[in-house]
Amino acid sequence: MSGEPLLSIKGLKVHFPTSSGGLFGATRPLKAVDGVDFDVFPGETLGIVGESGSGKSTIGRAVLQLIKPTAGTVAWLGTNIAGFTRAQMKSRRREMQIVFQDPLASLNPRMTAGDIIAEPLDTFEPQIKADERKARVQEMMAKVGLLPQMINRYPHEFSGGQNQRIGIARAMILKPKLIVADEPVSSLDVSIRAQIINLLADLQKEMGVALIFISHDLAVVRHVSHRVLVLYLGKVMEIAESQVLLSRPRHPYTQALLSAAPVPDPEVERGKKRLLIEGDLPSPLDPPSGCVFRTRCPKAQAQCAQDIPALEPRGGASDHLVACLFPD
Amino acid sequence: MTSVLAVKDLAVSFATPEGAVAAVDGVSFSVEKGECVGIVGESGSGKSQTFMAVMGLLATNGKATGSIKFQDQELVGMKIDKLNKIRGSKMCMIFQDPMTSLTPHLKISRQLTEVLVLHKGMSERDARAKAVQMLDRVKIPDAKRRLDQYPHEFSGGMRQRVMIAMALICEPQLLIADEPSTALDVTVQAQILELMQELRSQGDMSIVMITHDLGVVAGLCNRVMVMYAGAFCETAGVDDIFHDPQHPYARGLVGSIPRLDRPGEARLTAIRGQPPNLQHLPMGCTFQERCDFVFERCIAERPALSTFAPERAKACHLKGFDKEGKVVR
Numbered sequence: 229m230s231g232e233p234l235l236s237i238k239g240l241k242v243h244f245p246t247s248s249g250g251l252f253g254a255t256r257p258l259k260a261v262d263g264v265d266f267d268v269f270p271g272e273t274l275g276i277v278g279e280s281g282s283g284k285s286t287i288g289r290a291v292l293q294l295i296k297p298t299a300g301t302v303a304w305l306g307t308n309i310a311g312f313t314r315a316q317m318k319s320r321r322r323e324m325q326i327v328f329q330d331p332l333a334s335l336n337p338r339m340t341a342g343d344i345i346a347e348p349l350d351t352f353e354p355q356i357k358a359d360e361r362k363a364r365v366q367e368m369m370a371k372v373g374l375l376p377q378m379i380n381r382y383p384h385e386f387s388g389g390q391n392q393r394i395g396i397a398r399a400m401i402l403k404p405k406l407i408v409a410d411e412p413v414s415s416l417d418v419s420i421r422a423q424i425i426n427l428l429a430d431l432q433k434e435m436g437v438a439l440i441f442i443s444h445d446l447a448v449v450r451h452v453s454h455r456v457l458v459l460y461l462g463k464v465m466e467i468a469e470s471q472v473l474l475s476r477p478r479h480p481y482t483q484a485l486l487s488a489a490p491v492p493d494p495e496v497e498r499g500k501k502r503l504l505i506e507g508d509l510p511s512p513l514d515p516p517s518g519c520v521f522r523t524r525c526p527k528a529q530a531q532c533a534q535d536i537p538a539l540e541p542r543g544g545a546s547d548h549l550v551a552c553l554f555p556d
Numbered sequence: 557m558t559s560v561l562a563v564k565d566l567a568v569s570f571a572t573p574e575g576a577v578a579a580v581d582g583v584s585f586s587v588e589k590g591e592c593v594g595i596v597g598e599s600g601s602g603k604s605q606t607f608m609a610v611m612g613l614l615a616t617n618g619k620a621t622g623s624i625k626f627q628d629q630e631l632v633g634m635k636i637d638k639l640n641k642i643r644g645s646k647m648c649m650i651f652q653d654p655m656t657s658l659t660p661h662l663k664i665s666r667q668l669t670e671v672l673v674l675h676k677g678m679s680e681r682d683a684r685a686k687a688v689q690m691l692d693r694v695k696i697p698d699a700k701r702r703l704d705q706y707p708h709e710f711s712g713g714m715r716q717r718v719m720i721a722m723a724l725i726c727e728p729q730l731l732i733a734d735e736p737s738t739a740l741d742v743t744v745q746a747q748i749l750e751l752m753q754e755l756r757s758q759g760d761m762s763i764v765m766i767t768h769d770l771g772v773v774a775g776l777c778n779r780v781m782v783m784y785a786g787a788f789c790e791t792a793g794v795d796d797i798f799h800d801p802q803h804p805y806a807r808g809l810v811g812s813i814p815r816l817d818r819p820g821e822a823r824l825t826a827i828r829g830q831p832p833n834l835q836h837l838p839m840g841c842t843f844q845e846r847c848d849f850v851f852e853r854c855i856a857e858r859p860a861l862s863t864f865a866p867e868r869a870k871a872c873h874l875k876g877f878d879k880e881g882k883v884v885r
């Protein structure tokens with residue numbers, strides 16, 4: 229990727245206070261995101277993949293300031309917006325939108341599809357005339373594959389896939405520069421999932437919007453993303469161009485993730501040697517010292533308990549970053 | 557040879573305020589000794605309810621008709637105490653959420669040994685020894701000590717293992733697994749699948765694997781049955797389903813999953829539209845509204861599941877698809 233990034237995240241930390249903990253009610257923070265750096269360039273899709281509790285959604289929300297970062301900078305077109313108030317964020321909201329995992333739960337059940345999709349319009353262009361408003365909503369509906377005559381229906385009258393289209397239409401109607409899509413297809417059926425993935429890809433091409441695509445499914449993330457960021461317990465393990473990450477993963481965790489994902493082809497599965505990593509994810513309340521992955525890493529050495537590996541370029545490519553003391 | 561499970565014309569319907577819902581619409585199939593059958597299909601297509609009916613575990617508003625034979629014994633209409641001797645010992649089911657099978661306030665030792673003592677007349681001591689052996693088998697480290705812990709002391713993946721141990725402790729002939737790894741993290745899911753694979757290769761237990769993850773099926777099953785709107789639309793060996801699917805829905809399903817091993821692949825072949833409402837199924841083929849090949853006969857007549865090659869059946873009026881993927885009418 230070249231040129232100026234749209235979004236540049238540096239040293240991002242989001243720590244949540246928890247009440248459980250030591251003596252005298254001392255609180256220890258849950259470090260949901262713990263020192264994350266990445267950029268997003270105009271028009272690209274950056275995939276963020278990670279298991280539960282890795283901090284994927286928290287990053288997405290911190291980008292939009294729906295959660296206040298504990299530390300770090302979130303530079304939007306060169307301006308640090310970390311800690312911006314709602315009012316300060318308002319003008320930026322036009323340019324940054326979000327699509328959520330559970331389509332039905334994220335839509336107001338008492339509003340019609342048309343009013344939901346028009347919400348950003350009503351906020352930012354309140355002077356708009358009724359017939360133009362309707363025309364723009366219907367144009368957007370057609371773009372996301374909804375019949376424009378369904379404009380007056382309510383969310384419960386739509387299927388999950390259709391509700392996700394409503395959410396996408398709402399996010400796209402102001403032609404934002406960035407959309408954060410947080411597990412946008414995880415709650416959908418396989419056949420519907422493919423429709424939404426194709427739709428996002430088409431809209432991105434057509435409208436040139438940048439996308440942060442968050443998912444636990446590496447195959448989906450790989451399919452839609454130009455670059456992929458692999459997250460584990462609030463820390464970035466590896467970032468690379470999507471093809472490179474797949475063909476030449478350098479972090480042991482990325483390698484394990486790739487090997488763990490079942491491939492829908494019996495021949496491939498039969499010939500596969502699985503590189504299983506043991507145990508469960510450690511609690512983010514009590515992350516391992518040194519490298520957070522060391523307790524499950526097949527290559528861990530004594531040094532991994534001491535030193536925190538920095539995210540550094542590896543293999544001669546400036547855009548392939550790996551956080552491992554003993555990378556491949 | 558008799559099948560472990562032989563189901564004929566099984567229909568399941570639920571009474572609801574909006575009228576009856578035909579969740580399963582007259583399905584016939586069998587599961588043979590030692591095989592692993594994958595059941596795939598869209599949410600709501602009837603995968604779970606087919607096997608809830610087999611287990612006699614339908615909700616109170618549900619009713620099953622037809623015939624379900626487990627090792628030649630008819631289960632439909634069987635007295636509950638007789639049925640209880642079969643399910644939970646000869647035929648077991650595991651679920652996505654392990655807490656549906658585990659009791660939170662009982663130590664897992666008690667939950668594991670109870671069946672052995674009650675059903676098999678084992679002594680408390682032998683039952684404990686067997687329980688430890690079972691936990692070892694599902695790879696729970698430090699099994700002796702962990703036996704006296706409560707479910708909440710285990711992580712999600714470990715709890716899933718405990719539930720599998722509980723299902724296996726009576727050495728059932730049939731294990732029905734309903735999305736056992738869906739709620740788990742990718743790396744933990746891989747561990748559970750590895751375990752299932754191992755169990756499969758160890759004995760002659762038959763496994764039914766219900767899932768919407770075709771990757772899971774590819775790695776584990778020898779045969780696949782694809783469900784759509786309450787019935788099977790295609791059944792075949794696992795290689796045929798993935799490399800030569802013959803029903804338009806099965807083809808769409810296989811084409812709609814992004815693959816990690818095919819870099820640079822362009823668009824997914826999404827199936828358009830959405831699954832039909834079970835209460836307003838069309839007269840003909842239930843897939844007609846989404847099918848790219850629909851013709852007059854599809855609208856007039858519901859295609860029956862019929863055999864078109866050895867070990868292969870489909871419910872579609874088309875002749876099929878050739879090796880290049882071209883439709884043959």
Ligand SMILES: Nc1ncnc2c1ncn2[C@@H]1O[C@H](COP(=O)(O)OP(=O)(O)OP(=O)(O)O)[C@@H](O)[C@H]1O
Pocket residue numbers: 570571572577579597598599600601602603604605606615617618768834
């Ligand atoms: N108690 C009930 N009352 C009414 N309808 C029911 C009941 N239980 C299930 N159904 C309906 O039966 C149909 C089949 O459900 P089933 O649970 O078998 O689907 P499934 O294929 O397992 O789906 P999933 O992939 O979501 O688990 C669905 O339409 C469902 O809504």
Ligand code: SF4
Pocket residue numbers: 803804805841842843844847848849850851854859871872873874
């Ligand atoms: S019977 Fe007709 S509508 Fe149904 S799947 Fe076959 S071609 Fe399509």
Ligand SMILES: [Mg+2]
Pocket residue numbers: 603604605734
């Ligand atoms: Mg189910």
